[in-house]
Amino acid sequence: xxxxxxxxxxxxxxxxxxxxxxxxxxxxxxxxxxxxxxxxxxxxxxxxxxxxxxxxxxxxxxxxxxxxxxxxxxxxxxxxxxxxxxxxxxx
Amino acid sequence: xxxxxxxxxxxxxxxxxxxxxxxxxxxxxxxxxxxxxxxxxxxxxxxxxxxxxxxxxxxxxxxxxxxxxxxxxxxxxxxxxxxxxxxxxxxxxxxxxxxxxxxxxxxxxxxxxxxxxxxxxxxxxxxxxxxxxxxxxxxxxxxxxxxxxxxxxxxxxxxxxxxxxxxxxxxxxxxxxxxxxxxxxxxxxxxxxxxxxxxxxxxxxxxxxxxxxxxxxxxxxxxxxxxxxxxxxxxxxxxxxxxxxxxxxxxxxxxxxxxxxxxxxxxxxxxxxxxxxxxxxxxxxxxxxxxxxxxxxxxxxxxxxxxxxxxxxxxxxxxxxxxxxxxxxxxxxxxxxxxxxxxxxxxxxxxxxxxxxxxxxxxxxxxxxxxxxxxxxxxxxxxxxxxxxxxxx
Numbered sequence: 001x002x003x004x005x006x007x008x009x010x011x012x013x014x015x016x017x018x019x020x021x022x023x024x025x026x027x028x029x030x031x032x033x034x035x036x037x038x039x040x041x042x043x044x045x046x047x048x049x050x051x052x053x054x055x056x057x058x059x060x061x062x063x064x065x066x067x068x069x070x071x072x073x074x075x076x077x078x079x080x081x082x083x084x085x086x087x088x089x090x091x
Numbered sequence: 092x093x094x095x096x097x098x099x100x101x102x103x104x105x106x107x108x109x110x111x112x113x114x115x116x117x118x119x120x121x122x123x124x125x126x127x128x129x130x131x132x133x134x135x136x137x138x139x140x141x142x143x144x145x146x147x148x149x150x151x152x153x154x155x156x157x158x159x160x161x162x163x164x165x166x167x168x169x170x171x172x173x174x175x176x177x178x179x180x181x182x183x184x185x186x187x188x189x190x191x192x193x194x195x196x197x198x199x200x201x202x203x204x205x206x207x208x209x210x211x212x213x214x215x216x217x218x219x220x221x222x223x224x225x226x227x228x229x230x231x232x233x234x235x236x237x238x239x240x241x242x243x244x245x246x247x248x249x250x251x252x253x254x255x256x257x258x259x260x261x262x263x264x265x266x267x268x269x270x271x272x273x274x275x276x277x278x279x280x281x282x283x284x285x286x287x288x289x290x291x292x293x294x295x296x297x298x299x300x301x302x303x304x305x306x307x308x309x310x311x312x313x314x315x316x317x318x319x320x321x322x323x324x325x326x327x328x329x330x331x332x333x334x335x336x337x338x339x340x341x342x343x344x345x346x347x348x349x350x351x352x353x354x355x356x357x358x359x360x361x362x363x364x365x366x367x368x369x370x371x372x373x374x375x376x377x378x379x380x381x382x383x384x385x386x387x388x389x390x391x392x393x394x395x396x397x398x399x400x401x402x403x404x405x406x407x408x409x410x411x412x413x414x415x416x417x418x419x420x421x422x423x424x425x426x427x428x429x430x431x432x433x434x435x436x437x438x439x440x441x442x443x444x445x446x447x448x449x450x451x452x453x454x455x456x457x458x459x460x461x462x463x464x465x466x467x468x469x470x471x472x473x474x475x476x477x478x479x480x481x482x483x484x
Binding site for chain 1: 390
């Protein structure tokens, strides 16, 4: 099982959880299993073509999956996926 | 009866070698060590370029550190040629230096001849005291403190992030702090915007921040911009600053800032906060990724809570703003490893810091290009984003 860190803006869509665990052998499988369990996240994570939305960055441990194999990047037991949308609050 | 001091000096001058300033000038850079034996205040007012400073009162204890080679050529000078004669005798007769000369007429004659003078930049006695804990750090020291005093840092916003950053940058002696903010102090700001105060409610934030900074450190010159940053004024405002502290509260201006700062080559120390969590990164144009490399497009309104008012733990912008101030100081000093190409996430509730890598995007619409090719009308451009964000209210 991999751990998925959920950013503040997505927490309302996952019942307020900060971290989820999901099974799957690739980034795509894991994120799709998150979206299956929490349907509100589907449109936040995935574009209509099934790829990742461009405004959402996903990191496998500390590396952007876009510089790895994207959604096909393989994920091992104990890996952590970090979902990072842009934030702009400064006040 | 013992001879008078003047008589002894006359005798000494017959035993040592003296050298004219013209000959000393030729020696500069030719291997001879030029030693200024005057008092620190005299040295501070100007000295021969390339000279080393060993006050006569510390000659015996410090000369070996400054001039370890006793067989090399050494030229001593003072103000008029007398103290240096005494010092030359000490070096030759007591300490075994073999080739020592005393410059006739001293620094006074050197200056009268119109020869080059180097005036070291020094701190005032008050500054030496104020910054004494910096001066004790080898990574800062006198040179670093001068860099800080010479630095120009622009704070975008005197709000949650800008308040603590401004306070500590001012305390550190950053010589010029520009502040862009068109807001007035509001009671609900004071839970976190610590540069303001209860009696300044209704006062413009730039004026309020200036008052606090002036009271904290008179060395700091505050430049105020009580305006909203926009495509029409950003290039004019940010030009000439060394580092920008981004505490902006909306995406359109962050992209605008990114594009303008890449074009002008100004590093941006960027932070964002929400609830109990913060993000921090340093965008140094062409040394690392830019904001568009990290976030090529802004999120839609429902995922961009910056569009509306949201809660934030008051201390969180303090933490993040001080991390920004720390990165600013590192950039000015050229010390340490700045947070370039890395993004730090801080979760206050779990007390956890996570770091991820940020890569330069070879196809970045802004920083993959030459800075001159970025046109005014391209700065901060996003399709319908303002309208999108406005629709979320």
